[in-house]
Amino acid sequence: MKFALLAAALTLSPAIAPTTAFAQMRALSDPVVGHPDPESLFTSPDRKLHRNKQAALRIQRELLKCNEWARAGEWLTDRYIQHNPVAASGLKGVQDYFLNVAKRTPTVPCPNLSANDPNAVVAVMAEGDYVTILTKRIVPYADDPSQSYTTTWFDTWRFVDGKADEHWDPATLPTGPAPQAAASAPYLGTDEDRAAINALMWRYDRSLDHYDAEAYAANFTPDGAFGQVKGHDALRKMITDLVAGQDKRRAEGATIGKMHHFTMNQWLEFTGPTTARYHYYHQTVFGTGGALGSPTAPVMAAAGQGVDDLVKVDGKWYIQYRNVAPTREQE
Template structure:
């Protein structure tokens, strides 16, 4: 049956590549992570074992638990990148994840699990190189509420137990598709639908900021598609846990005597770009501010904790506009 499906898919591509791109479903078996991923990071060879253990720390402490302040323990200062949207250098890596993406460390840091969205499938080591194969969950273009799995890889070259060079299959983002219908060419019904879509998206982004400022994990996650993502945090449960961890971390600091004022997120200079009948891109500037009042220079004056530019992708699923990807640190190509 799989052979028949493959022949049918090939025939459809020959007839109508555009139509099949919107309708095709994965023909492959799903990618399944290893049931005990951390057991893969060992070797009887002492050099390979050291490199595999360093790769484990990168996968667990950095990529899963966001302990980027510790990145220098496992990455060299040079850290040569071959990902086209990432610059080389340890300082740049730390700055991006800590200051721009605002990744909050998980405490305690859990072990790698087969339940991780990017669960580890296999680990291979030879010479100075270690490659990790992981699952990647991808949404279907015509229905982002559904998804399929494929395989991602990361390869590192190690020097004295630290990663000095990195490869992965990332590519530069493609340009957004053109607007399907110009406003001038819309009829009354289409214009009314466009206005309704715009209002729904504005309401969604308002709900996003309010749920975040109120540390409401369930309401926050409900703003996303089931497999929606904020950076590398993907899926509603992982997104809800991110907010729980944020609230817990702040409460722990309060218990230590640190005064933390109320958080407010500001979204400004918005431009809503419709990229299709059921997809849109939300461009904006953003600020995160702690505090509600007080003169400049006073102890109660608002404090700007972060500022930057964002580009979010939204999709319309069963008549509801939801966030598919929240990107608060886009590259020039993504703007």
């Protein structure tokens, strides 16, 4: 279902299925399994490749598994160029983090790599100065951390004289807003911002009820979205398609009442000076009035709860994402 509020307008059926939240996905892939003899992968008949693979083995075993970071200089160069966005370059910084900040203590004695390691080695590839290790990664499901799935991580090193001089992996920065200091008070927004957002949401309902495609799209940022419908062109088309569908049904003899959208029990949550979340309940009603059972009697076509992400751009508030079917984690 692309969206909930407009579904009734597209079908104009008196009986509308209730909106359902998007389900948390589950992995479809086969599980990642470590190699039964991982250390056998770190060898090569080529002398140079063998040397680099053995250094990679030491990084994987002595450093990453057994935390012997005081010995890191045996396998990392002093400049050790790091491309992981949450790690700084340099041997000294690496050692300072693991020894003094994370306070990792060595595992003694250091066991061999095993297929049972949480980050078990899957494959090792070497070419020229580069060695890549593929490893298993266990990831908990967001909606149920007691369950998990497996995927594949990689680490690639470039070696100089038997030591890793440069490193790559697929790490990214954490997503979502920056964490606020525990002692800081929540940002409550200004009276001007609250008034502007109230006006924005009024314009949204009015442009939708008047089938004004241009005005409707103008409520969103250029990349704004209603559910899966993203961007001004797609949003305008959503409204014009709605009008075309209604015209077709009228031509077939259907009676279509005036559409009204109701937004109720609003709670405006500012997440920063230029960002906010708009929590609400919504109803879509067709009809112009009259007693129950009459052709013009109001008919509720949809109802539910919504959470919209709003953003302030160049002094004006816009909808960035309208979500009329939030999951419990999004509410």
